[in-house]
Amino acid sequence: xxxxxxxxxxxxxxxxxxxxxxxxxxxxxxxxxxxxxxxxxxxxxxxxxxxxxxxxxxxxxxxxxxxxxxxxxxxxxxxxxxxxxxxxxxxxxxxxxxxxxxxxxxxxxxxxxxxxxxxxxxxxxxxxxxxxxxxxxxxxxxxxxxxxxxxxxxxxxxxxxxxxxxxxxxxxxxxxxxxxxxxxxxxxxxxxxxxxxxxxxxxxxxxxxxxxxxxxxxxxxxxxxxxxxxxxxxxxxxxxxxxxxxxxxxxxxxxxxxxxxxxxxxxxxxxxxxxxxxxxxxxxxxxxxxxxxxxxxxxxxxxxxxxxxxxxxxxxxxxxxxxxxxxxxxxxxxxxxxxxxxxxxxxxxxxxxxxxxxxxxxxxxxxxxxxxxxxxxxxxxxxxxxxxxxxxxxxxxxxxxxxxxxxxxxxxxxxxxxxxxxxxxxxxxxxxxxxxxxxxxxxxxxxxxxxxxxxxxxxxxxxxxxxxxxxxxxxxxxxxxxxxxxxxxxxxxxxxxxxxxxxxxxxxxxxxxxxxxxxxxxxxxxxxxxxxxxxxxxxxxxxxxxxxxxxxxxxxxxxxxxxxxxx
Numbered sequence: 040x041x042x043x044x045x046x047x048x049x050x051x052x053x054x055x056x057x058x059x060x061x062x063x064x065x066x067x068x069x070x071x072x073x074x075x076x077x078x079x080x081x082x083x084x085x086x087x088x089x090x091x092x093x094x095x096x097x098x099x100x101x102x103x104x105x106x107x108x109x110x111x112x113x114x115x116x117x118x119x120x121x122x123x124x125x126x127x128x129x130x131x132x133x134x135x136x137x138x139x140x141x142x143x144x145x146x147x148x149x150x151x152x153x154x155x156x157x158x159x160x161x162x163x164x165x166x167x168x169x170x171x172x173x174x175x176x177x178x179x180x181x182x183x184x185x186x187x188x189x190x191x192x193x194x195x196x197x198x199x200x201x202x203x204x205x206x207x208x209x210x211x212x213x214x215x216x217x218x219x220x221x222x223x224x225x226x227x228x229x230x231x232x233x234x235x236x237x238x239x240x241x242x243x244x245x246x247x248x249x250x251x252x253x254x255x256x257x258x259x260x261x262x263x264x265x266x267x268x269x270x271x272x273x274x275x276x277x278x279x280x281x282x283x284x285x286x287x288x289x290x291x292x293x294x295x296x297x298x299x300x301x302x303x304x305x306x307x308x309x310x311x312x313x314x315x316x317x318x319x320x321x322x323x324x325x326x327x328x329x330x331x332x333x334x335x336x337x338x339x340x341x342x343x344x345x346x347x348x349x350x351x352x353x354x355x356x357x358x359x360x361x362x363x364x365x366x367x368x369x370x371x372x373x374x375x376x377x378x379x380x381x382x383x384x385x386x387x388x389x390x391x392x393x394x395x396x397x398x399x400x401x402x403x404x405x406x407x408x409x410x411x412x413x414x415x416x417x418x419x420x421x422x423x424x425x426x427x428x429x430x431x432x433x434x435x436x437x438x439x440x441x442x443x444x445x446x447x448x449x450x451x452x453x454x455x456x457x458x459x460x461x462x463x464x465x466x467x468x469x470x471x472x473x474x475x476x477x478x479x480x481x482x483x484x485x486x487x488x489x490x491x492x493x494x495x496x497x498x499x500x501x502x503x504x505x506x507x508x509x510x511x512x513x514x515x516x517x518x519x520x521x522x523x524x525x526x527x528x529x530x531x532x533x534x535x536x537x538x539x540x541x542x543x544x545x546x547x548x549x550x551x552x553x554x555x556x557x558x559x560x561x562x563x564x565x566x567x568x569x570x571x572x573x574x575x576x577x578x579x580x581x582x583x584x585x586x587x588x589x590x591x592x593x594x595x596x597x598x599x600x601x602x603x604x605x606x
Contacts, residue, residue: 041073041085045082045084045085045088046084046088048071048088048091048092049088049091051071052091052092052095055067055069055071055095055120056095059120066120066121067120068119068120068121068250068253068254069096069119069120069121070117070118070119070246070249070250070253071092071096071117071118071119072099072115072116072117072118072241073115073116074113074114074115074116074241075101075114075115075116076116092118093118096118096119096120097118097123097124098124098125099116099117099118099124100116100117100118100124100127100128100131101114101115101116101117101162102114102115102117102131102134102162102245102249103115103162103163103164104242104244104245105136105163105164105166105174105175106131106134106135106136106164106166107134107136107244107245107248107249108136108137108140108244108245108248109175109215109216109217109242109244109245110140110141110142110145110174110175110176110214110215111142111175111176111177111178111180111181111215111216111242112159112163112164112175112176112177112178113178113242114162114163114178115241115242115245117249119249119253121253121254121256122253122256126256127249127252127253127256130252130256131249133404133406133407133410134248135389135390135406135410136164136166136174137390138388138390140174141172141174142172142173142174142175142176142215143172145211145214145215146196146207146211147208147210147211149198149199149200150196150197150198150199150205150207150208150211151172151196151197151199152172152173152176152195152196153172153173153176153190153195153196153197154170154171154172154173155167155168155169155170155171155172155173159177176195176215177192177195178192179192179193180192180193180195180207181207181212181215181216181237181238182212182234182235182236182237182238182239182240183206183207183234183238184206184231184234184235185206186198186201186203186204186205186206187203187204188203188204189204190204191204193206194206195207196211206234207234208230209223209224209230209233209234209237212233212234212237213237216237216240216241216242216243216244217242217243217244217245217247218240218243223236223237313370313402313403314344314348314355314357314367314402314403315355315367315369315370316370317341317344318330319333319337319340319341320340320341320344320345320348321350321355322341323341323342323345324345324348324349324350324355325350329341329342346358348367349364354366355367357401357402359401365397365399365400365401366399366400366401367400367401367402368400368402370402373402373408374408374412376396376400377392377396377408377409377412377413378412378416380392380395380396381412381413381416382416382418382555383569383572383576384572384573384575384576384579386416386418386419386551386552386555387576387580388413389409389410389413389414391576391580391581392409392413393405393406393409394579394580394581394588395576395579395580396409398579398597398598398599399599418555419555439470439503440470441468441470441471441592441593442468442470442499442500442502443469443470443502443503443504444468444469444470444502444503444504444505444506445466445467445468445469445495445502445504445505445506446466446467446469446505446506446507446545447464447465447466447467447487447491447505447506447507447513448464448465448507448508448543448545448546449462449463449464449465449479449482449487449510449512449546450462450463450464450465450546450549450550451463451482452482453553453566454564454566455564456478456564456565456566456567456568457564457565458478458567459480460478460479460480460567461479461480461481462478462479462480462481462482463476463477463478463479463549463553463570464476464477464478464479464487464490464491465545465546465549466491466494466495467545468499468589468593469506470592471589471592471593472582472589472592473578473589473590473592473593474545474574474577474578474589475494475495475574476549476570476571476573476574477490477494478567478570482510482511482512483512484511484512484513484514484515484516484517484518485515485516486512487512487513487516487517488515488516488517488519488520489516491505491517491520492520496520496524501524501525501526502526503526503527504526504527504528504529505521505526505527505528505529506529506530506531507528507529507530507531508530508531509530509531509532513528513530545577548577549573552569552573552576552577553566553569553570553573575598577589578590578593578598579598
């Protein structure tokens with residue numbers, strides 16, 4: 040709210056109270072907020088309204104929306120009835136901006152994002168780097184009009200056609216704020232009128248992320264998949280000019296899983312102490328009774344906290360809202376658990392490593408610990424690439440259904456292993472993006488035909504099409520195998536691998552993973568021993584197109600990381 044709309048806030052609070060009385064299971068979700076202002080800049084009327092909000096919803100949380108993937112910096116002050124402000128603040132501080140989110144990607148072709156001139160200080164999120172184009176525009180860049188001969192906050196982008204600095208186009212503002220395309224377009228409305236609307240619209244990407252995490256923290260989401268069907272929020276433009284409604288889902292690969300992990304692993308209600316350091320609660324879990332000499336208040340606290348845990352055979356489990364138990368390793372073991380999962384599954388980025396761990400583990404501050412370990416991985420630094428990086432654009436064939444088409448290619452040659460392998464055969468199911476990696480001794484057609492017959496046809500049945508390049512390894516016995524199985528063999532044009540872009544991307548992923556494993560000391564002659572875990576890590580990670588893990592599409596269950604990685 041602002042000076043003009045502050046008078047309506049008390050009415051909003053009364054409505055919230057009535058809705059909460061009517062909706063108890065699940066609890067009505069409320070988010071109330073506004074762009075943060077410098078201390079002392081509120082009018083007396085605004086200060087009085089904020090005092091009423093604090094009295095009902097508690098203290099606010101102030102966060103830079105750029106931390107959650109927004110294309111602009113803005114400090115946002117938020118209240119919610121789903122979690123205490125200290126809990127929400129702890130989660131927000133642990134947030135890691137999605138990799139590859141750059142404002143240049145949503146600008147018009149003639150517009151160029153400015154190069155960073157000065158690093159923004161706390162509490163703004165540090166996502167920009169010196170001498171590089173900014174990933175998020177400075178505060179106040181959205182909702183301005185005009186052009187200028189010099190760079191300014193209201194004219195933040197350079198127009199290569201006119202040689203001037205422009206205010207953002209309305210279409211650019213919609214993308215930056217996470218709105219649907221043309222959601223603010225109305226007949227008879229000029230572009231400058233549309234631009235002025237955006238000064239009053241809040242960032243949908245940020246609001247969607249916060250609501251998703253708040254739902255988890257309030258116990259309203261029992262399964263990770265539930266977040267995929269939630270219409271997270273709507274942006275409403277008042278002032279009688281336009282209404283822009285935009286249902287928004289978190290669209291980065293693995294984002295829903297990441298936000299859930301961030302919320303569940305960062306906050307535990309009622310305690311700031313690690314469970315392994317809480318001797319009284321551990322005594323209750325081990326022996327079934329509170330420790331002798333504990334006060335009634337202490338006993339009550341232990342009983343309340345112990346409801347979220349189970350001790351079995353000396354192993355501590357955390358129980359989530361769905362009843363699933365996840366191992367809580369001791370603090371001294373956590374770094375090794377993260378390193379082993381990160382290294383054995385092909386050196387994924389923060390989000391996917393966190394997602395893989397969350398299938399079996401839980402502890403307070405898990406997201407922050409994973410980010411620290413992954414960012415200090417020497418092998419990842421040397422290879423200077425990441426699975427969370429923005430993928431290059433590759434064109435694939437139309438998808439017609441599960442098991443309709445497989446893409447096949449070879450990766451290698453690599454150093455010969457003790458088992459005689461020098462190549463990897465990469466098979467990708469085009470609908471689910473499920474990958475099968477098969478080590479081969481050579482690239483002869485006899486070997487590729489046998490591997491495809493045993494590992495694909497024998498497991499998943501005959502498909503309609505197989506897409507390969509025109510290499511000799513796909514002729515002879517391999518081509519005859521497809522003819523006998525009544526499978527259409529589609530071959531890409533020479534020197535044009537983009538036609539089989541999905542498989543090419545999987546090949547690059549396989550190469551990067553094996554290279555990192557070798558850099559980390561996995562051995563150039565033992566790479567085939569790690570291939571199964573690379574395959575597992577790829578298949579258990581959400582893909583950018585489907586936003587679901589291939590393993591989940593194929594098997595309809597959550598994956599379980601094998602003991603070789605868990606222990």
